[in-house]
Amino acid sequence: MSLLEMQSCLARLYVSDTFRTLFRADPAGTLAGYDLTAREAAALEAVDQRMLEVFAATLRNKRGKRLRRAYSASFAWNHAAMEAVLARHLEVSCARPAGTSHRDVLDFGGFAEQTLADPGRFPPAVAELLRFERLAYEATFVWRAVAGGEHAREMAPSDIPVVPAGVLIDDFGHDVVALDAALRAGEAAGDPPPSPNTVVFRPGRDAGEQRMLRVNGATALVLRLCDGRRTAAGVVGEAEKALRSGDLTAAVLGTLRRLAGLGVVTVAAREAEA
Numbered sequence: 001m002s003l004l005e006m007q008s009c010l011a012r013l014y015v016s017d018t019f020r021t022l023f024r025a026d027p028a029g030t031l032a033g034y035d036l037t038a039r040e041a042a043a044l045e046a047v048d049q050r051m052l053e054v055f056a057a058t059l060r061n062k063r064g065k066r067l068r069r070a071y072s073a074s075f076a077w078n079h080a081a082m083e084a085v086l087a088r089h090l091e092v093s094c095a096r097p098a099g100t101s102h103r104d105v106l107d108f109g110g111f112a113e114q115t116l117a118d119p120g121r122f123p124p125a126v127a128e129l130l131r132f133e134r135l136a137y138e139a140t141f142v143w144r145a146v147a148g149g150e151h152a153r154e155m156a157p158s159d160i161p162v163v164p165a166g167v168l169i170d171d172f173g174h175d176v177v178a179l180d181a182a183l184r185a186g187e188a189a190g191d192p193p194p195s196p197n198t199v200v201f202r203p204g205r206d207a208g209e210q211r212m213l214r215v216n217g218a219t220a221l222v223l224r225l226c227d228g229r230r231t232a233a234g235v236v237g238e239a240e241k242a243l244r245s246g247d248l249t250a251a252v253l254g255t256l257r258r259l260a261g262l263g264v265v266t267v268a269a270r271e272a273e274a
Contacts, residue, residue, distance in 0.1 A: 005034045009044060014056050016091060024049060060090055070105045071133045073183035078126060085112045102141055109134030123191040125174040132176040135168050139201035155256040157233035160268035161226040167264055168201040169223055177214055200264055222255050228268050232256055
């Protein structure tokens with residue numbers, strides 16, 4: 001237990017500016033909250049403070065670069081606010097058990113989205129852009145290639161269409177795809193007008209690749225109905241009721257076939273065998 005306590009204390013010293021400040025001012029008092037032997041406490045108190053700061057800065061810069069890269073559009077749009085959120089994230093996250101760098105990127109995106117979801121200070125699109133970047137990153141590193149084309153056959157009415165694991169679907173109130181592209185190209189962004197749309201994020205054929213597509217309202221409805229609880233014929237029936245339309249069999253089955261060709265929809269039996 002004592003060794004774990006020492007490792008925990010060291011980890012906190014590496015990542016927490018506040019904890020290092022307290023440690024410099026009162027080493028013994030700061031360490032009192034840890035279950036350390038006298039020898040371990042003495043070893044920690046003898047740590048070279050200058051080298052501790054150098055190592056802490058190296059870790060902080062490495063994490064910061066990774067997070068700025070994952071959310072480059074948001075940092076470009078609201079640099080000062082994002083840097084402030086980044087500093088808070090690095091400080092707060094040190095209190096939690098260490099996770100993967102992938103998890104760190106996702107956690108930061110959620111933290112930043114909640115922090116900047118303040119209509120009194122930022123346009124609503126700011127938080128939406130963060131959510132868009134987080135989902136794009138998550139789909140990129142699902143580590144499951146969804147190959148399009150192999151299921152691009154005629155969808156039989158008795159087939160049960162499902163959205164495969166790794167495909168993420170979300171609704172946005174602004175055109176975040178265009179906003180993201182503009183910011184990454186170095187263009188200025190104001191307060192974009194509302195433009196409701198649905199974005200589908202899907203892994204590419206290779207690990208670390210991600211592709212996305214915007215879909216219209218009718219296609220988004222069909223995707224939502226592909227939950228594994230109904231056949232393709234059932235999807236047709238539900239779509240007809242939701243859209244208050246006549247026979248949509250050809251249109252819906254055609255949409256399902258196109259989505260299957262993109263790897264966004266597959267058949268339940270095949271998904272279970274994958």
